[in-house]
Amino acid sequence: MNTSSKDGTVSKAEQAYQTVQSKIASGEYGPGYRLVLGRIAADLGCSAVPVREAIRRLEAEGLVRFERNVGATVTGIDPTEYLYTMQTLSLVEGYATALSAPLVTAEDLAKAKAINAEMRDCLEHFDPVRFTALNREFHSALFTNCPNPHILDLVHRGWNRLGALRSSTFSYVPGRAQDSVAEHERLLELIEAKADAGTIEAAARAHRIATLDAYLKHTPSTTS
């Protein structure tokens, strides 16, 4: 996954990639932010060439849009984009969760339960950011055992894209958080009961689609 040499060093191209990616994920580079090669290079203390490579990779991942002779900008997540991303994520995450389910250990399950419990606590003095972080951890625990690395990669990419949104759906749609916790509960039951793959996939997919629907319902016609 990385480009590390035998010693601990990493290439500047890799550094640039990681830096920019994390800044996009953290929201420091918000949608539409203009990624000026020279500036990033100066920040990193290197020349523009490695930065270009990093940007090229981010471009291929869809996180950045690149225009010839103009420059790179962080891909905006407009409502339509959000819909597409969530839909895709529902698909791959659902499947990843189902594939992962038979391989989930007791520890994983316990961890997921603990996280969900924490999420429930979190509901009272509601902190959307924390809740979202926990949500990601929860699902992470459920799909990390997915044996198909391609699908796992797609799931991570989906989450990354979503992470670029400053705050989460949960801050926009008040009621959704409660439902979400309840659905997690049921998902855990299914996995624990070793339900068949189709059932788990459907549940996991429906869970994410429900979040999307809640968002769509709550947001007035943002149909572009």
Add this chain to the structure above:
Amino acid sequence: MNTSSKDGTVSKAEQAYQTVQSKIASGEYGPGYRLVLGRIAADLGCSAVPVREAIRRLEAEGLVRFERNVGATVTGIDPTEYLYTMQTLSLVEGYATALSAPLVTAEDLAKAKAINAEMRDCLEHFDPVRFTALNREFHSALFTNCPNPHILDLVHRGWNRLGALRSSTFSYVPGRAQDSVAEHERLLELIEAKADAGTIEAAARAHRIATLDAYLKHTPSTTS
């Protein structure tokens, strides 16, 4: 999607990308092929820098593996890799087909039927290469209307990865081609009858998984 300027020119980086990608797809650069930057640059009549960028994009797409200070090689599709790719494709293609189904026009359907008819003809004096090409066209016709561009992109990437295999599954597994044509038939019926999305998705997914299974069954324990 491209990096074309206002005039018809494209950047060398884009040229390099297209060239290398098509050579991988066509099999000219087979799995494990070593992509030497300087050589490719010389072939294209440019310097190594744009080639590096192209390779970086291909890396992010999973078509190429890049190792620091060593170089880039075309990602091999060993049996395990094939399994993962087919599984992923079954997932995204199935969904894409289902999403696309309500939007399929009469023309699309007619075209798909024609292609499948041609495939049936093709069964007699069997030509695996031609059959595979038709197969791709057939499915293409069924999922191109998919409204979610991300998923559509994933489908295309899956096909591209598969395309890197010299010949197809059909040349390895004799009986599969017949079954495949029959399954196409049923898939067309479902779409024409406006079956619900779940049914179509399941059928499309099963169709691909069946090809995978046929391959796995036919190939002796290639468990690495």
Add this chain to the structure above:
DNA sequence: GCACACTGGATCATATACGATTTCGTACTT
């Protein structure tokens, strides 16, 4: 004969330099 250190060539990684293109502000015309 085998293991290990060395050396040469190939290739990668990055910096720098310069030309090309776009963009934006300013002045001029109508």
Add this chain to the structure above:
DNA sequence: AAGTACGAAATCGTATATGATCCAGTGTGC
């Protein structure tokens, strides 16, 4: 006052150059 033409600054695109790293082949010592 609005629109257009020009020019300058910013930024990108690519070539070239140089240092770093890896790999293979060679020779030496045990």
